[in-house]
Every structure is written in structure tokens, then in C-alpha cells.
Amino acid sequence: MFVHFTRGASGSLASFCVFIFSISLFGSVAKAADCDHFNVGTDLVDSITYCASSVLPNSKVATYRPGNLDGWEDNVGRAWCEGAYGNGSGEWIEYSNRPESMAQKVYFWNGYQKSKKAFQENARARDVKLQFDDGTYITYRLQDKFGQQVLAFPNGWKNFTRIRMTINSVYPGSKYDDLCISGFAIDYEESRYADPVVN
Template sequence: MNKAFIIILVSAFLTLVNFHTLKAQNIKTIEAIQEKDTDFFDYEDYEQDKNGTLRPVGDLVFLKGCNWYCGGTVSTIMATSELATQSDNTYTAENTHDFDHNTAWIEGKEDYGIGESITYSIDFSKDQFYEGQLGINKLIIANGYKKSKKAWQANSRIKKLRMYVNNKSYYDILLKDSFEIQTVAIDKLMFPKNTVTEITFEIREVYEGAIYKDTALSLLMFDGVGVH
């Protein structure tokens, strides 16, 4: 093979590698904000005892009252892998969006799930009454398997997520290794009418669990604009 041609090929390859490296470096990195569970969970109801003291009744409810989901909606949630059902416990992608901190998506790979992802589809392609008013500007996250402190410590948690919008890199998100709720403020992302918007979150790094490599995510939900 002609030496000059080889040099041209190598130069083109290095240019391509440098382009993708620069592209990856240009992804904005944002850090999660530590919040308190008490700001996001409340009991179903309260009742007074004989002394007039209010006592909680029922289970803890996530995002009790009106919130973005009073008008906002997610059509489908899919993951690249899911841990198989064990006893009565499921680990499906939908568990991240069910308002229940006792359930979780757990990826189904044998290692820590690096590269596995979960995709939320917001479908307004057939809604003739939707005018494009809905959008999100915050993620609300319960990292790890939150049903108990023991389960949370045993399983791996996510350290870094890469967020994609319609398959284009959007953010690198650094999550805290925290049992309590954390939030991530993002630039306002609107959902246009007559379209399907796909938001994907890919596991890039993890905090290793004390027992299991399985990486868990209990809640990843949205807050935003256009509901009221």
C-alpha cells in the first residue's frame, strides 16, 4: 500500500477520534442537589388522637397533592435490560415512575450495568388538542434501591448518568450516593406538539454495592412547566 495513502488514512482516523473526543468533552456536566425526603413524601392522611395530637395514617405518598403529573404525562418507559422477577419483586423500568419508593429498576447485566439505559417516551404525535405547552426543568431522583437502608447499601447506586434527548447527548449528571431524594435542575426542555420526544438516561459510573453488583434506581421523575 502506498505510504502516502497510509499517512492520509491515519490522519483521517486521528481527526475522527479527536472530533468525538471534543464532542464528548463539550457535554455539560451538572451535579444533583441534595434534598430531604420530608419535602417529597407525606402520609396519606392524619387523624387526631384523644389528646388532639395529629397522627399519620396510611402509607407514605410521593409527591402528594397537585404536581407536574396533574397535566404532564409519560407514554412509555423502556430499559435495555431488567433484572428478572424474584419472588413477588419486579425490577422493571416502569418502577422508576410509579410514585413508589419501595420498587426499583435494576439493570439485568452480570456486571455493574455500565452502558445500560432507560428511555422515557413523551408522545404527543396523535394528540390533536395538545398545543406544546408542557416541558420539564427538573429531575427528581431516588438513587439506589430505596425500599430499605439495608437494600440500598447492598445494591449498587448510580454515580454518573448521561442524559440524551432524541439520541443526542444532553447532559452528564453526577448523582450523590445518598439514600434521600436528590434533584437535578436542567435547562427547560419543551415537548413540541405532533412529535414523540425520547429522553434516555445511560449508566456511566456507579457506587459499588456492599453485596451486589446490580445497579438500582428507585425513582426518576419530572417537574416542569405547562401544567397550571
């Protein structure tokens, strides 16, 4: 059972904007962020929120909000796509959970995985930084491939309430500059069956 994507009986999705004009936990002044909130309501996690630095405007056939990152293999036909000028370098997504939780990896689906054609036509993340709310961070070189990738934390289990992924470089799309990501997931159930040493 993957708690990350299980909604409670009263589960709902709300869209909202957050405006922050003070110094953020990540050491810089945060700009307006688009956010989508999910009420989960389990014994491991109450709620999760996805935010993004920018969002591509809706098309006639799809939306590109950060809440589209919420899903496993059955949901990766949708995606968050950034809406800033350029190829997506410097853009970010942010994942928050309440209360504080523990994990040792992130499950990730790069690019727009609606189809292999959409995957190639839109930009994909290449070099990224994962930064936690305690200020520590990890850098990764992502694979330019269709399907799931697992981003393991080198030091094992970690407590957190927030993870920000910043895109430092991209694999360019063959047709569009827009960078897309189809999924960003935490499997909280893993902590139930492990004897973790938290870093």
C-alpha cells in the same frame, strides 16, 4: 398536583418489548428494550413510557421492571434493577412522553430505596448522561444518598419527547452487582405556573 404520576380514568399499565434494528435517535443501533407504558390522559401529557436496556428477573418477593421507576416518595420502595452481566455500567433507562412536553429538571431516586439496607447492598448510579431526542445531552455526578435528588437542566426549560439516562459509572453494592434506580420523574405542572424560555 404531579401530573407525571396521575393516571386517567382509563389509566393502565402495559408491558411490552420493542425490537429496533435501525439507527436510533441516539446515534447507535438500539438493542431489544423492555418497556412499560402508562396512559395518563391529562391536558399536559397523554402517555408516558419507561424502557430499559435490561431487567433483572423477578424474585419471589419483587419485580424489577422499568415501570417501577414511575412514582414519587410513596412508590420508591420498588425499583428498576438491570439484568446485564457486570455492575451496570453502560446500561440505560429511557423515558418517553406524548405529546412533546416541557420541563426544567428531573426528580430522581438513586439505588434500591426499599430500605437503607437494600440501598447499600445494591449498586447505585454515579456518573450519568441524560440525552434528549434532539441529540443534546447533560452529564451529572450523582450523590450516593438515600432520598430524592433533583437534576436541574443548566440551560433551563427544554422541550422533549424522550430522555435517555446512560449509566457511565456506579457506586458498588456491598452484596450485589445489580444496579438499581427507584424513581425517575418529571413534574409537568411546573410549566403551568412558569413563564418558561425554552432551549
